[in-house]
Amino acid sequence: MIGPLEIAANVGATACILLAGRNSVHTWWTGIVGCALFAVLFYQSNLYADVALQGFFIVSGVVGWMQWRRGAQGAELPITHASVKSLAWLVPAGVAATAAYGALLHYFTNAYAPFIDSAVLVFSIVAQLLLMRRKVENWAFWILVNTVAVPLYASRGLYLTAFLYACYWVNAIVSWLWWRRLARKAA
Template sequence: MTSLEIAANLAATVSILLAGRNSVHTWWTGVIGCGLFAALFYEARLYADVTLQLVFIATSFAGWWSWLRGATGAPLPVRHAPAATLGWMALVSVILTLGYGAILHRFTDAYAPFVDSAVLVLSLVAQLLLVRRMVETWAVWLLVDTIAVPLYASRGLNLTAALYAAYWLNALYGGWRWRREMASC
């Protein structure tokens, strides 16, 4: 465990806990955590995760804006994703996971390229749902955390694996809290 891993996990944990509480401060704390994780994953040769962190930084700015201003100038409410949106996201996820995994397998020394790619793609889907404040984000985060824990543990990133296990519990809480908030509106 390095100081970089500790700092990345600390910043990301604050951001993730704030997301579960539906707080706009999740976004700026997320930018810090993602920058630190990008450096950590580069050192661990988890290149899909590096890419993911860079995309998270970009989507964090979009989420920050969206949660504060929305499309109409008012904050976005928590809501459900349309079934058609979830369907095309699932199909695209499978295609992108296989495609990016194949690229990493063929052209890099990536460790577990298809599993790493699944974490990348599903995290992107979860992040897009989070940016739009759609409650289904939490189900996708549960899947991401389930895949990520053994991946990170296999690379010796034990603190990261342990925290992703805790994030799994936060995803349960976030889903419960967001559904409760949605029902009260």
């Protein structure tokens, strides 16, 4: 059954995700609100990696908000591409972190689907860090995260959340194309 907490969390998250795709600085404060609500929802669903992820999103939301507004030298941060070198270490590091955190959850908690939940956590962090720096490739990682998150959330009865993550998957594709165009214009 879809409750008011799940609805409220998804309203905040949807606003955040749509605003990020449109390259709006308001993505950050709406995300902070949605993440706080999701932290409570995921705790109630024994998705502990997702609870930790929401804490990270809240902190990174504040940092991202400041970075987007002021950039590195006081100017607005431009949309650019991540280097091949940075992506070459991010992916294997993400796989290793997923395995390590998944093992911790598996052996020391009653977490549901600890390795899958950990993959959502780790690659969301990777995507968020790239988003904070306005790197086009953040959207590829969001596509991966949403692909894994949809069946995970559906398996816990979070049907509205699973449905919206499926919509976020489409949004990530559209946003990836949009940001590529914006990056070409800026270059």
